[in-house]
Amino acid sequence: MENTLLRFYMDNRKHLPGIVFIVGISLLSGILKMLSATYWGRAVDYGIAGMVEEMLAAAVLMAVFILADCVRTALHYHIIGRVTEDMFLEVRTKAFEKIMRGDVAVLESRFRTGDIAVRLNDDIDFLSIFSASHLSDFSRRIFSALFGLVACIFLSWQMSVAYLVILPLSLWMVSAISRPVQAQSKSSMDDTGAAMGLASDMIAGALTVKAFAGEEVLGQRFDRAIDRAYGQKVKSEKLAMKMTGVKYVATVMQTMCLFLVGSYLVSGGKLGAGAFISFVTLSSYITVALEHSDYMLLCARKAMACALRYYEAVDIPDEWQGVARKGQNEVPCEAGNLYFSYGTGGAAAEGGNAVHGGSGAGPALADLSLRIPRGRKVAIVGASGCGKSTLIKLICRFYLPGKGNLALFGVEAADWEAGALREHMAIVTQDAVLFDGSIYENVAYGNPAATKQDCEDALKEVALWDFVSSFPEGMDHAIGEGGNSLSGGQKQRLCIARAMVKKADLVLLDEATSALDFQTEREVQDALDKLLAGRTAVIIAHRLSTVQNADYIYCMDRGRVAEEGTPKELLEKKGLYYEMCRLQSV
Ligand SMILES: Nc1ncnc2c1ncn2[C@@H]1O[C@H](COP(=O)(O)OP(=O)(O)OP(=O)(O)O)[C@@H](O)[C@H]1O
Ligand SMILES: [Mg+2]
Structure with missing residues (x-):
């Protein structure tokens, strides 16, 4: 340490x-x-x-x-x-x-x-x-x-000897009383920390607290935590007062003893009065440093921690980096017998062998094979937790495959330089992630080269322009921490606009329109169709009506591809996909 x-x-x-x-x-x-x-x-x-x-x-x-x-x-x-x-x-x-x-x-x-x-x-x-x-x-x-x-x-060596006898005694008195003070202030800090943690949870989740009428229960917990912290603080202040008294007595005793020895030496002609005064002044520096030694050690230990x-x-x-900066063919994604498990740490952490997966709570992807050709819209459907978002994370190369092959534009995922690969991709994630800043900043984040006009066009495409124009400052309107001043659907549309301005080859949409009402979803879907024209898209959706016009569908089940085909083929097959459509009355 x-x-x-x-x-x-x-x-x-x-x-x-x-x-x-x-x-x-x-x-x-x-x-x-x-x-x-x-x-x-x-x-x-x-x-x-x-x-x-x-x-x-x-x-x-x-x-x-x-x-x-x-x-x-x-x-x-x-x-x-x-x-x-x-x-x-x-x-x-x-x-x-x-x-x-x-x-x-x-x-x-x-x-x-x-x-x-x-x-x-x-x-x-x-x-x-x-x-x-x-x-x-x-x-x-x-x-x-x-x-x-x-x-x-x-x-004076005589005074030095006397000082060395008196000093440990007074230091012992001070340290004996200061030990409980340290313990007290540590538990007081811990209790205050616990109360503050609870308070910040309550503020962050204020709506949930209110919705569950949990104000009283949580309020009582907060009161108890703050009471404990206050009690500890009072105790440590009382001890600190006592300590000041003891310190004072110790200093007076030490000075008196030095004065007694000093006067004896001065009157016996063994020490000059000036040397005596210098001695008392200089010895105080030693005492102060020793008294502070506890605190100095404490600070040094804290700095080390x-x-x-x-x-x-x-x-x-x-993040593991390969060397490839260019693809070798135009197939955006081709996976063969892919396995992946969470919970094995990073590729670089494993000695840079670029392998993820292995142990953990069962594989999130198991023996998965699929092909996403250029210019096609491929939908991935399946029950919650079957591994759809995980597949997207692997395509984005946030994680590397455990076993099997994953070729992105003809190059194995691990061989890609992460940044170069992601230049080809635009993503709308399942949880609409936005940043504190203006609407314009959030859209332009997708492509720093995007002009105001590009952003405006994108906002029009996602049916957000009327909303944006309702603010006097227009696109410069600030959306607050995480875009909290927007509705769920507005957040999603802003994320789609951000992906639109990137004009990437491969567009990954993970439940991009799930929070929209039917009418808005239709509008955004039209915009998406325009955005996706001539591009490759991976579309994840629970609402199967949105994937009806996909070129190809992979239906996943527990990390594997259970069924695949065009929407028509899958419906005719009357298998898993058909059953899912029937349940949703599509
Ligand atoms: N960061 C993570 N660490 C550990 N396990 C995870 C992590 N993310 C997902 N999982 C697990 O991996 C499995 C697949 O999750 P994934 O998010 O891919 O499902 P999904 O098909 O996208 O589900 P949904 O439709 O609900 O979004 C789940 O069992 C999930 O609990
Ligand atoms: Mg998901």
């Missing part, structure tokens, strides 16, 4: 000189503190001896050292701000890009969206604070303590 933090700094070694410089000038702070305390003692000694000029000279030098330390502090904040700002901007960007390139299988199976967000936000934030302030603050304290220790030994969590997310294997 220690190595992860080291790795983090080594990976960002470009910015390391700035951080090393800051730690370096913290060393200067230790030296300056030692010098100013020493000259303070000298000034006192000169004063007692009546040497006014020497006293003033020593006082001026002391002031110069203090001033130099102030300049160092200002310089420190100026530099560290810039160094860590640049460094963490880069860290965040790199992490985001790495996750975007990550293997879909690993992303889907290992991480929850919220968890990734916390890793990208809070964990990197803490690493930033640790690098910007803790690291240099701690090194300043440690250097001040080390220089203080050396100077104390030189000033954050670096570990950061690398867990960033070390997701990249």
Whole structure:
């Protein structure tokens, strides 16, 4: 775990000189503190001896050292701000890009969206604070303590021995009382976290909560969680108060003991009054550093944990990339005895052998063979969970086949460079995924080269233009997080418009019109017919009326092709497809 933090700094070694410089000038702070305390003692000694000029000279030098330390502090904040700002901007960007390139299988199976967000936000934030302030603050304290220790030994070995006897005693008192405080604040943080988690679930699912009249039940759970958190907080505050008292007593005791030993040595002529004052000042740096050691360790451990969590997310294997950038023939998709199972991790995770599938809860696709010729509209139908969307995910190469062949434009899926392959495809997924932004941005996302006119045309084709024109800002109207201000059908139509502007060879439609009413579906279907003219399409639909004019139909059952043929052939066959049509009264 220690190595992860080291790795983090080594990976960002470009910015390391700035951080090393800051730690370096913290060393200067230790030296300056030692010098100013020493000259303070000298000034006192000169004063007692009546040497006014020497006293003033020593006082001026002391002031110069203090001033130099102030300049160092200002310089420190100026530099560290810039160094860590640049460094963490880069860290965040790199992490985001790495996750975007990550293997879909690993992303889907290992991480929850919220968890990734916390890793990208809070964990990197803490690493930033640790690098910007803790690291240099701690090194300043440690250097001040080390220089203080050396100077104390030189000033008086007798006082040093006395100090070393008193110090552990007072530290023990402080640490004994601080231990329960740490435990208390940890459970208080856990309880607050649980309450906040519940609150965010309730807000995100507010409609479901209301629909099930669950406000009271969930409200009570929230109350209990917040009560617990509050109780823990009160306890830890009480303990913290006690701790302040104990700390005060410990410091007073320590100072009194030092004063007693010091006065004895000064009155016996074994120690100068100035050296005594310098000793008391310098020893306080040691005490403060030791008192802080708990906190320093805690922060260092937390930074290591954050670096570990950061690398867990960033070390997701990249999506497997082949080398092919061009197809070898015009057949968009040809699958032979294809097997695929979820739950085996990414291709890259398996040593880059480009194989998915194997174990898991039974294969999602088993011995599946199909052919989607160029320019044809091929429908895939079948019961829920039979593997239709899985097949689309394999065609998009989000997952690689476990066994069997899957040739896309004549090239095996694993041999394709993912980006090059996807340039040939446009997809409308089952869950209409939209982004926070304007209608225009969401449509143009399909093809960054699309003009406003292209987007307008696409919106007209999907029968959304009247709706878009009803907003004063038209296509610039913002649709909110995930397009939440739109109806389910409007979302689907926007997704179809986004796919339309891509003008891709192969169009994949997974339940693209399922949320539309009959009339709108007819309109969108007409638009889709125009869009699909001359292109190849894979159409998944539960509503069988929408696939009546497909060129060919594959009827799937439990991951296999159970029946195939033209709609007419399948109806005549009076098999599974016929039965499905009969149930839907098609
Ligand atoms: N990410 C996943 N991880 C594990 N199992 C999955 C995953 N996605 C789907 N499955 C499983 O694979 C099987 C096929 O799912 P798939 O989504 O392909 O079905 P589908 O035919 O599209 O169903 P529907 O018509 O309901 O959309 C199901 O048993 C499902 O539970
Ligand atoms: Mg599906």
